[in-house]
Amino acid sequence: MMQKSKLTLVNPQTGNLAFKIYDIDTLQAFDHIQRLNYYALIWVKKGKGTLKADFSEYKFTANTLMCFSPYQPFMIMSDSEEVKVTIIHFHPDFFCIHKHQKEVACNGVLFNNIYCPPVMEVKEPVSNKLEMFMEQIKNELQSDALAQYESIISYLKLFLITASREKTQQSLSAYSQKEAQNEEPFILQNLKDSIEEHYKTKHSASDYARMLTISTKSLGKLTKKHFDKTITNLIAERIVIEAKRELYLTDKTIKEIAYELGYSDEYYFSRFFKKNVEISPQMYRETVGFNRLATGR
Incomplete structure (x- = not known):
């Protein structure tokens, strides 16, 4: 598997992963059940396939963001020869969504929503914003500037807030359509x-x-x-x-x-x-x- 970039922070106290962002051109690493001990944001920019998460199965296409909490089971099977994916992993000790719920409000939206698929469509202009935040994170990881961790967390928060707002809006639109069609009693x-x-x-x-x-x-x-x-x-x-x-x-x-x-x-x-x-x-x-x-x- 070719990795175009791999930028990682390690917790110096435990030696465990704290934060990582990287790009891949295959989903082969996820073709069996994953149970990671950190949060995972998987943005499929090119490609399509099937996601199995928890007890359900979902089809996905390009421009899909998948969000998984620690030890949430999932596996991804690709149907495409050409794949482009960007992935963010972060450990709760680096940034805990429970503790920052009032600031970010992604718990129950991006993560831990038992009634909603752990996926969302990423369309412009939201995709441009998310791409910008990712690039800023990569820039910070490549430098040793003052307050590096705080800066990365700030951009991660902006990424999560933007994605949460978009998914909430998409969910409301979907709910309105279902309500109009009386699809959800x-x-x-x-x-x-x-x-x-x-x-x-x-x-x-x-x-x-x-x-x-x-x-x-x-x-x-x-x-x-x-x-x-x-x-x-x-x-x-x-x-x-x-x-x-x-x-x-x-x-x-x-x-x-x-x-x-x-x-x-x-x-x-x-x-x-x-x-x-x-x-x-x-x-x-x-x-x-x-x-x-x-x-x-």
Whole structure:
């Protein structure tokens, strides 16, 4: 695989990747399941193919931005001979979207949105802005100027803010079209609200079907049709997102986190987490880290 550029920052305390931006002309490295311990932004500028992420499959074409959070499973299969891709990786210790939610607002938009595909179309003039931010980041990485990290983080924030605004606008337009065509029943919005309110205490599909006064089978058909996921998938993903957040942002014990998420048995919770993330909660904390107030960004 030919790499035109590879610009990397390493955390001097841990020796682990902090930030990396690079260009590639093949997607071969992603043709098997990926579970990275950092955030990944994959901008396909030329090429097309299929993305498998979490429990779903999506077709993509040129000018597509894919966004993945730590240990989110995905794989990309290309259908094109000519491919052009730019990739940004950043570790939560370099920039944590949870801690900077008010500044960037990309959590739940670019990342950790269980109802929306982790992809967005990148069109002009947005693509020009994102390209400019990437070039500024590359320039900073090639220099040893004062406040290099802070400058890179500033451009990364601008990249995330711009992409979040565009994806939000695209989602609103898509929702308006669906609403006009009555493609997404009102009950699904009630399901979203119910999961958000009760995911810590209600973990079964039948719980939500009863709350919404609909049969589990009928509700399951709706979620599969509109989200391409089962109700159980949606609930599990929401629990995992919160578990990851607690493991990173706090120093609570696994037992405390499990209890807060409705699991009286710490070991049952750990098995549930490992089934969905493929590593234990403790390993997630050790590889992704947790918020260190003195040094964390």
